[in-house]
Amino acid sequence: MRLTDEDIATAGELALGLLDKAEAAQARARLADDPNFASEHAKWSDRMVAMEPLEEEAPSPAVWSRIDAAITSQPRQDNTGTRLRIWQGLTAASFAVALVLATMLWRQPETQPVPAQPQILVAAIGAEGGRESVAANYNPQTGALQIIPISLDTGTLYPELWIIPEDGVARSLGMIDPSKPAVHSIPQAMRPHLHKGALFAITPEPEGGAPGGKATGPVIAKGAIDTI
Structure with missing residues (x-):
């Protein structure tokens, strides 16, 4: 069966x-x-x-400084009363979770001949304490981005997803549902920014998104895009 x-x-x-x-x-x-x-x-x-032989390697301080500079162009409002300390590296386990979820999404029936599969991009978007908050996988050919919340709490505010490519400019990918997985269609103009090495970040924002496309909340989770 x-x-x-x-x-x-x-x-x-x-x-x-x-x-x-x-x-x-x-x-x-x-x-x-x-x-x-x-x-x-x-x-x-x-x-x-x-x-198992993989060792954790924290990104360089320059990476975190670039994220902070990209996201904090306006004063932050902290919905918890204390600023979260940002998780400083992807663990092998969290990457494996993203790998499982990516495989589930793009898996094809083994008994049917299929064309060569596109290279799938994945990210474990992490929060304080080293626990993965959100797993993401992206198909560059179709522009389909699947977001799988694992543990994500923004209190009375709403999570907004950002992409930060090499130019350091944070661009909103819209609001995400913290309660269930969902597939988002990335606009054609935004797709070149989603590539290996680019960074995802999540901030808590008012309903409807950050005013003027500028983040107002603290970065509560972030992670770099990688390939499988």
Whole structure:
């Protein structure tokens, strides 16, 4: 029986250790009875083994200064009363989460011949404490950007997503829904700015977005775009 996207996600989450105790026990029991599920789990386990030698490397101070300068062109309003300390690097685990989600979105049925797949761009957009807040994957050929909120809280304000390419100018990609995944169509004129090395950032803003396209809230999460 062919695995569903939910089955694939469960196998990946089991390999990554993202399931709670009850879910993990149920998934492990399935390994003995479902060869396809066991095979999918083994694939993700192999990927995780391949990633183990990776060491965390924090971006240079110049990168964070560039983000801060791009986003803070106006005085900030802090909706929590204390400014969040920005997470300073992608972990291998958070990148793996983005990899799982990207694979789910772009996966094609293995029994059907398909053309060469485009290179997918991914980002783990992180918050304080090293926990990934949002996973993102982007298809440059179609302009489809999938946003998957994992843990994102902006209080009474609303999260707005920004892209910061090499010119250091923050450009709004619009508001995102913190409660569920969604696919956004990136306008043609904006697509050249979404590439490897460009930076995503999220700020809390009033309903409808930052006035005049200038961020007013603090950066609560950010992450660099990479390839898979």
